[in-house]
Amino acid sequence: MLKLYSYFRSSASFRVRIVLNLKQLSYETVPIHLIKNGGEQHDPDYLALNPSGVVPSLEHNGKVLTQSNAICEYLNELHPEPALLPTDIVERAWVRSVCNLVAGDIHPLNNLRVLTYLTQSLEQDETQRKNWYQHWIKQGFDALEGLLSQKAGNYCWDNTITLADAFVIPQIWNANRFKCSMTDYPLLRRIYNNAMQLSAFQQAAPEVQPDTE
Numbered sequence: 098m099l100k101l102y103s104y105f106r107s108s109a110s111f112r113v114r115i116v117l118n119l120k121q122l123s124y125e126t127v128p129i130h131l132i133k134n135g136g137e138q139h140d141p142d143y144l145a146l147n148p149s150g151v152v153p154s155l156e157h158n159g160k161v162l163t164q165s166n167a168i169c170e171y172l173n174e175l176h177p178e179p180a181l182l183p184t185d186i187v188e189r190a191w192v193r194s195v196c197n198l199v200a201g202d203i204h205p206l207n208n209l210r211v212l213t214y215l216t217q218s219l220e221q222d223e224t225q226r227k228n229w230y231q232h233w234i235k236q237g238f239d240a241l242e243g244l245l246s247q248k249a250g251n252y253c254w255d256n257t258i259t260l261a262d263a264f265v266i267p268q269i270w271n272a273n274r275f276k277c278s279m280t281d282y283p284l285l286r287r288i289y290n291n292a293m294q295l296s297a298f299q300q301a302a303p304e305v306q307p308d309t310e
């Protein structure tokens with residue numbers, strides 16, 4: 098019924114895997130390897146499903162959805178329990194602002210195709226590529242730490258898991274992979290450590306996917 102086109106290390110796929118797990122929905126993973134053979138996301142068959150040539154895509158009852166934001170909201174509407182958005186509209190807007198900070202402001206600057214363009218077209222070396230990544234993570238995480246200081250408890254929004262955690266945790270995982278310093282972000286560290294105690298997050302992690310290398 099549910100098929101997730103995914104790549105184990107993709108943080109956008111990681112967001113959707115977390116939501117699927119929180120909703121206790123079983124799904125089939127269809128691996129799309131982002132590197133092999135120039136990247137399977139560029140295959141015409143996959144582009145027919147997702148014209149942006151990115152993962153994730155979610156197939157449900159023969160319909161294909163793209164964009165992790167839209168997919169997570171869809172799943173939350175389709176299966177309202179546990180609710181991943183607050184009932185109060187101001188609080189709901191705040192949770193969405195955290196999601197958008199990650200998905201709209203931070204992630205696009207550090208996406209694979211941007212990093213590939215830096216090295217292949219602009220001939221930047223590995224150190225410059227790493228500096229680019231760390232620079233934009235710092236800008237983004239400074240803002241995120243500030244935003245979270247308004248409402249964070251054990252998780253992004255007080256002590257309740259919301260979509261905000263499904264977006265923030267994968268971005269921190271990725272920043273750790275690129276060895277970004279987390280010293281200045283006590284709230285991010287706390288939320289990450291708390292969320293990663295939960296099986297929905299553990300089972301969505303890149304280390305344990307069917308296509309993990």
Ligand SMILES: N[C@@H](CCC(=O)N[C@@H](CS)C(=O)NCC(=O)O)C(=O)O
Pocket residue numbers: 106107108109110131136138150151152153163164165166200208209210211
């Ligand atoms: N806005 C999209 C972004 C998806 C995205 O950029 N996914 C990355 C992996 S995290 C990807 O597939 N990159 C492939 C590429 O850059 O070629 C979403 O949230 O679904």
